[in-house]
Amino acid sequence: MKVAVMGAGAVGCYYGGMLARAGHEVVLVGRAQHVDAFNKAGLRLQAQGFDETISVKAGTDAAIAAGADLVLFCVKSTDTETAGAQLRQHLRPDTLVLTLQNGTDNADRLRGVIPQPVAAAVVYVATEMAGPGHVKHHGRGELVIEPSARSEDVAQALVAAGVPTEISDNVRGALWVKLILNCAYNALSAITQLPYGKIVQGQGVADVIRNLVTECRAVASAEGVTLPGDVDAAVRLIAETMPTQYSSTAQDLARGKASEIDHLNGFIVRRGQALGIATPVNLTMHTLVKLVEQKKEPSPN
The missing domain is CATH 3.40.50.720 (NAD(P)-binding Rossmann-like Domain)
Structure with missing residues (x-):
């Protein structure tokens, strides 16, 4: 070809x-x-x-x-x-x-x-x-x-x-599972500039990821999406199989580029608002990444 x-x-x-x-x-x-x-x-x-x-x-x-x-x-x-x-x-x-x-x-x-x-x-x-x-x-x-x-x-x-x-x-469902994985990890990796393996070792991170995933599942259900496979296992597998990987969002921010966060956690927030589903943890992740994107000068620290 x-x-x-x-x-x-x-x-x-x-x-x-x-x-x-x-x-x-x-x-x-x-x-x-x-x-x-x-x-x-x-x-x-x-x-x-x-x-x-x-x-x-x-x-x-x-x-x-x-x-x-x-x-x-x-x-x-x-x-x-x-x-x-x-x-x-x-x-x-x-x-x-x-x-x-x-x-x-x-x-x-x-x-x-x-x-x-x-x-x-x-x-x-x-x-x-x-x-x-x-x-x-x-x-x-x-x-x-x-x-x-x-x-x-x-x-x-x-x-x-x-x-x-x-x-x-069921590629639609598979795309939603991938979206959930991105929502679980991308913003955390971007904000901390840490790879997946180190992120999951952080205090309280497991609870944050669980809450992100729960919100995403609720939106997917309201959208009528059938999620294939074991989503929770897929979330765990990311850190296990890609421990040294930084998210694409983290790589974008490290290079001073705009990220796709509006199409990840931001998408969940918008669909949640349209469907009457609260998504406060996804909103927080989206807001923090947008703030980092807006930074003009590097931190003195």
Whole structure:
């Protein structure tokens, strides 16, 4: 396949890198500093079982995605519509656009912008951009994707590339479970600038996480969402399987970037308000992260 990664950050580079390593043609659309590094030296994929530099093409313009069979859509939730509009004119009518994003509504929002088929994916991977053109993989990597005309072929290609992938009829529920996990950990990691393994050792943290999850469950239930699996076990598993990982929100704040918190805890707060469900702990997490985002000067401490 020709695979285009729209939003070549840590997640997109990991999955794009795995597909390129398996022999697929991969092009990356990203920020200039990374694009320059990709084109000069390739993509360095430092995984748990290997450390390789992979040849890829990259650009800052979505035009490089022309002719793609598959697009891994990995931009921040705040950029979904803008990035979709940039892609639209360059894709074939049958190009599958797979959304590998946080939040529960990105696929629906993208369908309102582009005519190409869109399928949602739930991502469980711990990665970071360790430098220009360098993605570091800390753990996991499985995908759960929505059924579509092309999903079976894409899933087979991903599995062959070393990416555990399943197709689920309840991707909505799986996206909500991922949202709950993000609401449980992302803000805490961002505010403290600590990885998951250290967060859960903090005094009172277990109670805070339990309250965050309880509020999210209440909103999901009111939305009519069926949550698959054991949510409480999934919450515990995050810290156990990704103890050294910092949340994407923590990474954004550390770099002075706006985060996706409005689409995580902020989303729960908005839906709770609309449904008449109190979400005070999620509101607190959302408020604190927004305050950190607004800081102009570093703390004297």
